[in-house]
Amino acid sequence: MRIGNREFDVKNHTYVMGILNVTPDSFSDGGKFQKTDRALFRVEEMISEGMDILDIGGESTRPGFTAVPDEEEIGRVLPLVEAVKSRFDVPISLDTYKSSVARAGITAGVDLINDIWGLKYDREMANVIAQANLPCCLMHNRKNGDYQSFMEDVAADVAEMIHLAKRAGIADDKIILDPGVGFAKNYDNNLEIINRMEELKIFGYPLLLGASRKSVIGLTLDLPTEQRVEGTLVTTVMAVMKGCSFVRVHDIKENVRAIKMTEAILGKTYG
DSSP, X not given: OEETTEEOOTTTOOEEEEEEEOOSOOTTXXXXXXXXXXXXXXXXXXXXXXXXXXXXXXXXXXXXXXXXXXXXXXHHHHHHHHHHHHHOOOOEEEEOSOHHHHHHHHHHTOOEEEETTTTOSOTTHHHHHHHHTOOEEEEOOOSOXXXXXXXXXXXXXXXXXXXXXXXXXXXXGGEEEEOOTTSSOOHHHHHHHHHTGGGGGGGOSOBEEOOTTOHHHHHHHTOOXXXXXXXXXXXXXXXXXXXXXXXXXXXXXXXXXXXXXXXXXTTOOOO
């Protein structure tokens, strides 16, 4: 899979997507990186620690989040996208579910659109991505967490996302699927989707796991967000063992090392 100017061997290696939120209220790092110079320092640090893709978000989607107007979100993310593009050679993912924000980001040079609503919130999003011929990460989400049969219902929802992508003309080699840990799922659902995420490989697309510091870890270990590194590492090891192509994380160095060790044990060679 090609993202930006880089080829990703999605069948044989697990890559690290680093999280950078330019928001005042994100659950883990809210307010830390709103100033461009501080954010750029963090980007440089993450690249040095082994990050493969940078994921920039301008609106918190933590439980109970407050939506921000499109123009405000654009105003948060575009200066950073442009600054990163001018200084670093790293693929940039834009974390947004709004087509106008995606369009502005694409104009600024983002390389991937990461949509937490899997093209279902803004029906113009699929067309924007298709017209730009960009890869996208489509996350499982729904308006409620009422499931008749959890994994079967998740699979049906994912099939609908893929249908929207294909109908708009998004190519197969441009699609990544995210099981959506923490979205429209209770505690037990989150544990189950992590344990059974490989079942989504039936669709034939690379998987991305985003469980870093999330509430399922906090509830299991009874720890605040800043103490959830070890719990996150366990989910990353499981992602590698289950054949996920990407993990989206806050702590780069630790997760890169966990991936390297796990792949060595599994006999995978990369790089």
